[in-house]
Amino acid sequence: MEIKIVRKVLDVNEKIAQENREMFSEQGVFVLNVMSSPGSGKTTILEKTVSSIMPEINCAVIVGDICTTNDADRLARTGAPVVQVNTDEFGGDCHLAAHVIENATRNLDLDSVHLLIVENVGNLVCPAEFDIGEDARVVVLSVTEGEDKPLKYPLMFRVCDAALLNKTDLFPHLDYNRESAIDNILQVHPDMPIFEISATKSEGFSPWIDWIKNRLREKLN
Amino acid sequence: MSVKIWAASDDFAPRCLKMHEMGIAMQIVEMSIASIPEEMNNVQVEIINLKVGKLAAVIPGSLRFCFDIVAKDTPLSGAKLHIEEIPVVVKCNECNKESVIKELSFKCEACSSGSTEILSGRELDIESIEIADG
Ligand SMILES: Nc1nc2c(ncn2[C@@H]2O[C@H](COP(=O)(O)OP(=O)(O)OP(=O)(O)O)[C@@H](O)[C@H]2O)c(=O)[nH]1
Ligand SMILES: [Mg+2]
Ligand SMILES: [Zn+2]
Numbered sequence: 001m002e003i004k005i006v007r008k009v010l011d012v013n014e015k016i017a018q019e020n021r022e023m024f025s026e027q028g029v030f031v032l033n034v035m036s037s038p039g040s041g042k043t044t045i046l047e048k049t050v051s052s053i054m055p056e057i058n059c060a061v062i063v064g065d066i067c068t069t070n071d072a073d074r075l076a077r078t079g080a081p082v083v084q085v086n087t088d089e090f091g092g093d094c095h096l097a098a099h100v101i102e103n104a105t106r107n108l109d110l111d112s113v114h115l116l117i118v119e120n121v122g123n124l125v126c127p128a129e130f131d132i133g134e135d136a137r138v139v140v141l142s143v144t145e146g147e148d149k150p151l152k153y154p155l156m157f158r159v160c161d162a163a164l165l166n167k168t169d170l171f172p173h174l175d176y177n178r179e180s181a182i183d184n185i186l187q188v189h190p191d192m193p194i195f196e197i198s199a200t201k202s203e204g205f206s207p208w209i210d211w212i213k214n215r216l217r218e219k220l221n
Numbered sequence: 222m223s224v225k226i227w228a229a230s231d232d233f234a235p236r237c238l239k240m241h242e243m244g245i246a247m248q249i250v251e252m253s254i255a256s257i258p259e260e261m262n263n264v265q266v267e268i269i270n271l272k273v274g275k276l277a278a279v280i281p282g283s284l285r286f287c288f289d290i291v292a293k294d295t296p297l298s299g300a301k302l303h304i305e306e307i308p309v310v311v312k313c314n315e316c317n318k319e320s321v322i323k324e325l326s327f328k329c330e331a332c333s334s335g336s337t338e339i340l341s342g343r344e345l346d347i348e349s350i351e352i353a354d355g
Pocket of ligand 2: 042043044071119
C-alpha cells in the first residue's frame with residue numbers, strides 16, 4: 001500500500017522563514033545573509049561594512065560561530081548590537097536555520113534597526129539550502145580559495161544575489177586566475193554583481209555599500 | 222562511502238555534509254512516521270519515494286547512509302530510499318525556451334541569454350511511502 005505525502009523535506013524551515021520574512025517586513029528591516037567557506041573574510045568585511053553604514057543606517061548583526069565568541073567581539077566594536085549564535089546548542093549544525101534566526105532576533109530591539117546582517121556559519125554547502133527569511137544573499141569568495149569553487153558549489157553561487165571577491169590585495173603574491181574565477185561565477189549565475197574588495201585594506205567597498213543601500217531602499221521605501 | 226564524500230568537496234565540507242544529510246534523514250523519518258494512519262499497527266515501511274534535484278546539496282549515498290542509522294528501531298527500519306534524481310531545467314526570460322543544464326552553464330541553449338529562472342533541480346521532496354501488505 002502506498003501512502004502519498006508530497007511535501008518538501010525542508011517544509012518546516014521554509015514555513016518559519018516565511019514567518020520571519022513577514023515579521024522583518026512589518027518591522028521595516030532589510031536582512032542580508034552573508035555566506036562563505038571558513039576564513040574567507042566575512043567578519044572582517046562586516047566590521048568595515050557596518051562601520052561605514054552606521055550611523056546613517058542602524059545596523060544589527062547575528063553571527064553564527066561554532067565554538068567561539070571571537071567574531072561577535074570583533075563585530076560589537078562597530079557599536080552595532082550583535083547576537084552570537086553558538087550553533088553547537090542547536091545540534092552542532094553547520095548552518096543557521098530559520099528557527100535559530102527567529103530566536104536570535106528576540107534578543108534584538110528591531111524597532112530601531114533597519115539593516116540586519118547575518119554572518120552564516122563558514123560552509124558553502126548547507127547554508128545554501130536553508131532560507132532564513134532574508135531579503136538578499138551574498139557569497140564571499142577569497143582569492144586564496146580555488147577559482148573553481150563556484151563550479152563545485154553551484155547552488156550557493158546560484159541562490160546568492162551578489163558575490164564578493166575578497167583579499168584582492170594578495171594578487172601580487174598569488175598565481176590566481178582572476179578572470180577564470182569571475183567566469184566561473186558568471187557561468188553559474190550570469191548576471192550576478194561581483195564586487196572585488198580587500199577587506200583588510202578597505203579597498204573597493206563603495207560599490208558594495210551602494211549596492212546594499214539601494215537594495216535596502218527598494219525594500220523600505 | 223566516506224571516499225565519495227571526500228571526493229565531492231574539500232576541507233570543512235565533508236563533516237558538514239554528513240551532518241546536513243543526517244538532519245534531512247531525520248526529517249524524512251519524522252514525516253514518514255507522521256503519515257502512517259493511526260489505526261495501523263505493526264507497520265513495516267518498505268520503500269520511501271523521494272525526489273532530489275541535481276542542485277540540491279544532497280549526495281544520495283550519504284543520505285542513504287544517514288537514513289539507515291536514523292531509521293533503526295522505527296517502522297522504517299530496513300526501508301529502501303527510492304531517489305528520483307531531477308535534472309536542472311531553466312526557463313529563459315528572453316525567449317521563454319526551456320534548457321536542461323549540463324556542465325553547469327546556466328545560459329539559455331536557444332539564445333545564450335544569461336537571464337534564466339530555475340524550473341526544477343532544487344527538489345528535496347518526499348513523495349510517498351510504501352507499506353508491506355498484510
Ligand atoms: N590579506 C587579506 N587577508 C584578509 C582579508 N580579509 C580577511 N583576511 C584575513 O583572513 C582571516 C579570516 O578572516 P575572517 O574575517 O575571520 O573570516 P571569516 O570568513 O569571518 O571566518 P569564519 O567566521 O571563521 O568562517 C583573518 O586572518 C583576516 O585578517 C583581505 O582582504 N586580505
Ligand atoms: Mg567570521
Ligand atoms: Zn533564450
